[in-house]
Amino acid sequence: MTEPYAVPVPKGYRVGVWEVREPIATGAFGSVYEGRRTGADEALPKTAALKFLPTGTGTPRQLTHLRELVDREVELHRRLKQPRLIRMYDTLVVDDPAGPALDGATVLVLEKAEGSLSALLAAEPRPAAGPALLAQICEGLAQLHHAGWVHGDLKPANVLLMADGSARLADFNMAAELEGTHAYTPAFSTPDYTPPELLWSEIGERGRRIRPSADVWAFGVLAHLLLTDSFPLPGATPTARRDAAAAYARGTDDLRLSPELPDDWREIVRDCLTRTHADRIGTQDLLRRVEAAAGAGRSPRLPRALLPRRRSRRTTALAAATAVVAVAALGYGVSNWANADRDGGGTPAGKSAKVTAAASYGADELRTDKGVPVAYRRLIVDAAHDCVHPEVTPALIAALLKAESNFDPDLSDPSVGKEGEYGIARWTPSLLRWWIRADGVPAKETPEPPLSPAESIPAVGRYLCYMQPLLDRKGLSGDRRVLLAAAYRTSTKVVNDAGGVPPKYRDYAARVAHHLKEYTPPGKT
Numbered sequence: 001m002t003e004p005y006a007v008p009v010p011k012g013y014r015v016g017v018w019e020v021r022e023p024i025a026t027g028a029f030g031s032v033y034e035g036r037r038t039g040a041d042e043a044l045p046k047t048a049a050l051k052f053l054p055t056g057t058g059t060p061r062q063l064t065h066l067r068e069l070v071d072r073e074v075e076l077h078r079r080l081k082q083p084r085l086i087r088m089y090d091t092l093v094v095d096d097p098a099g100p101a102l103d104g105a106t107v108l109v110l111e112k113a114e115g116s117l118s119a120l121l122a123a124e125p126r127p128a129a130g131p132a133l134l135a136q137i138c139e140g141l142a143q144l145h146h147a148g149w150v151h152g153d154l155k156p157a158n159v160l161l162m163a164d165g166s167a168r169l170a171d172f173n174m175a176a177e178l179e180g181t182h183a184y185t186p187a188f189s190t191p192d193y194t195p196p197e198l199l200w201s202e203i204g205e206r207g208r209r210i211r212p213s214a215d216v217w218a219f220g221v222l223a224h225l226l227l228t229d230s231f232p233l234p235g236a237t238p239t240a241r242r243d244a245a246a247a248y249a250r251g252t253d254d255l256r257l258s259p260e261l262p263d264d265w266r267e268i269v270r271d272c273l274t275r276t277h278a279d280r281i282g283t284q285d286l287l288r289r290v291e292a293a294a295g296a297g298r299s300p301r302l303p304r305a306l307l308p309r310r311r312s313r314r315t316t317a318l319a320a321a322t323a324v325v326a327v328a329a330l331g332y333g334v335s336n337w338a339n340a341d342r343d344g345g346g347t348p349a350g351k352s353a354k355v356t357a358a359a360s361y362g363a364d365e366l367r368t369d370k371g372v373p374v375a376y377r378r379l380i381v382d383a384a385h386d387c388v389h390p391e392v393t394p395a396l397i398a399a400l401l402k403a404e405s406n407f408d409p410d411l412s413d414p415s416v417g418k419e420g421e422y423g424i425a426r427w428t429p430s431l432l433r434w435w436i437r438a439d440g441v442p443a444k445e446t447p448e449p450p451l452s453p454a455e456s457i458p459a460v461g462r463y464l465c466y467m468q469p470l471l472d473r474k475g476l477s478g479d480r481r482v483l484l485a486a487a488y489r490t491s492t493k494v495v496n497d498a499g500g501v502p503p504k505y506r507d508y509a510a511r512v513a514h515h516l517k518e519y520t521p522p523g524k525t
Contacts, residue, residue: 002190004062004102005026005103006026006027006102007026007030007052007054008031009031009033009050009052009102013044014038015050015092016092016107016368017037017039017048018037018038018092018107019035019036019038020033020034020035021033022034022049024049029243029524030053030054032049032051032052033049033052034048034195035049041236044109045089047112048089048111048112049112049113049472050106050107050108050109050110050439051107052102052105052106052112053105053107054101054105055189055303058106074471082169083143084139084140085144085168085170087111087112088108089101089109091106091107091108092107092109093105093106093107094106095498113160113168114161114163115161116159116160116161117157117162117167120161121156121225121226121229122430124329125292126229126260129165130161131265132224132294133159134219134222134226134290135287135291135294136167137167138219138286138287141215141285142283142284142429143211144169144175145215145265146501148177149175149177150175150178150183150210150212150214150215150219151174151215152173152185153168153174153195153218154169154189154219154222155173155177155192157171158170158171159213162388176210176213179366180518181211181388183209185208185210186206190240191239191241191242192221192231192238193217193221193279194214195213195217195218196216196245196246196249196455197276197277198210198214199246211277213277214277216280216281216282216283216521217273217277218285219272219416220268220272222266223272223290224257224266224269225270227258227260227261228258228260228261232257232269232386233248233255233256233388234385234386234388235387235388236387236461236465238312239386243388244280247280247388248275253390255273256385257270259360259361259362259363259365259381262293264292267476268286271286294378322428344415347424348381359377361378361381362377365394365395366380366381366394366395366398366519366521367518367519368498370519372519373407376424378393379454379503380397382458383397383458384397386438386462387461389465389468389469391464391484392464392481393481395520395524396512396516396517397460397464399455399516400425401424401425401457401460402465402511402512402515403508403511404426405423405426405483406422407424409424410450411448415428416428420449421451422451422452422453423450425457425459426509427451427456427459429449432451432456433446433447437463438458438462460488463488464484464488467484467487467488468480468493470496471496472496473494475499476496476499476500477500478509481516482501482512482516483495485512486501486502486505486509486512489505489508
């Protein structure tokens with residue numbers, strides 16, 4: 001394994017009628033293993049997921065917190081048995097004085113899934129089954145809310161997929177029963193799926209007050225992610241997207257929904273992601289609209305990579321070396337999963353459909369009739385959408401690339417400086433190293449030319465997004481977008497010191513301004 005399990009359990013360990021087999025997933029507080037039934041009780045399945053929670057050891061504060069999480073999950077499972085919720089067969093307590101690390105641990109015996117939505121999105125961004133999965137996820141939320149419960153942590157890792165491809169909601173240790181209009185949950189959430197009103201909400205003695213509308217917000221984020229492979233709020237990191245959510249809630253920024261989002265889903269997502277909880281659509285109305293948008297589709301099929309298959313001795317021997325894949329494949333609410341390295345591919349309806357979609361991608365933000373190469377439209381539009389600052393637009397990035405290289409992906413100018421400048425954005429390799437990764441962490445090694453557009457263009461958006469707050473708020477003359485381009489060519493310090501575009505770069509800035517106007521659709525500023 002690449003990291004130690006929170007609750008290490010040896011293979012072959014017995015708890016109740018279950019024998020521990022392969023590890024599935026782990027998190028900060030609990031670990032999940034495959035369990036094989038050894039008893040003759042035919043009422044139980046042959047295999048299950050055993051979720052070990054170390055409630056027998058730890059500090060008093062840790063034990064209180066863990067006990068509360070376990071009690072929440074167990075209580076919901078015992079009281080709600082719905083087809084869209086993962087089933088719990090039993091709860092056990094480990095009695096093993098000789099093994100203090102496990103003695104007293106609580107074990108939840110859960111229905112075993114074949115994959116998670118996180119793993120599906122990693123294997124197949126924008127899955128063809130996305131609408132059908134969303135209908136089933138929404139059905140699960142409706143079942144919870146109708147019964148008077150709030151999930152509190154809806155995200156891809158907490159949606160499990162069964163062998164037939166159907167979806168189940170899982171991980172209910174953040175779930176809470178409503179008391180009137182509110183419930184109370186621990187002060188924890190996943191920022192990308194947390195509504196703005198809860199990001200900095202007060203935490204009382206009973207925890208954080210939460211409404212069902214928080215799950216509706218999370219569903220809107222999840223729907224946008226499944227259907228477009230992108231988040232509905234800009235930012236290259238969860239922190240940046242959290243800040244964008246706060247700006248959106250204040251009314252100082254707008255949603256930037258992907259151009260790929262179909263019209264009927266666009267309205268659904270907008271009604272989920274309203275600035276205030278009071279304006280959000282109710283769960284039953286949401287379910288009706290989602291089912292209508294999804295159509296009467298069949299249950300989705302899992303990708304072949306997630307389906308159960310017979311193991312050879314060789315693959316069994318290699319299992320330890322590939323444990324990270326097993327961890328990602330099944331969540332049960334204890335594994336963290338990052339959807340990274342999205343390829344930004346086109347629609348699955350054939351080559352001509354891909355070309356048509358790419359040619360019109362982001363048409364309301366970037367003109368389609370002024371010579372921006374079709375091959376780079378998606379990269380340009382998505383790079384702008386990843387930034388919280390409204391000055392960073394697709395038209396600006398396109399204008400900058402035009403001025404830098406005339407959209408030449410093979411540009412090579414080794415005579416500039418010590419390293420030279422390369423590719424469509426004329427990156428210096430040592431500078432690109434700091435912006436090439438989507439998570440904001442510098443690459444371990446300096447990239448070597450040739451530098452591809454897929455590497456260069458997203459990095460332009462990240463760099464512009466970083467520089468925008470560094471430009472002086474006052475005392476700079478000129479279009480702030482053009483000032484950003486000038487800073488890209490030189491630095492924010494040089495632009496600030498000059499009080500605007502430095503004389504040396506005025507011709508460059510004039511070209512950017514010309515193409516910026518040319519590429520911006522009518523009615524946009």
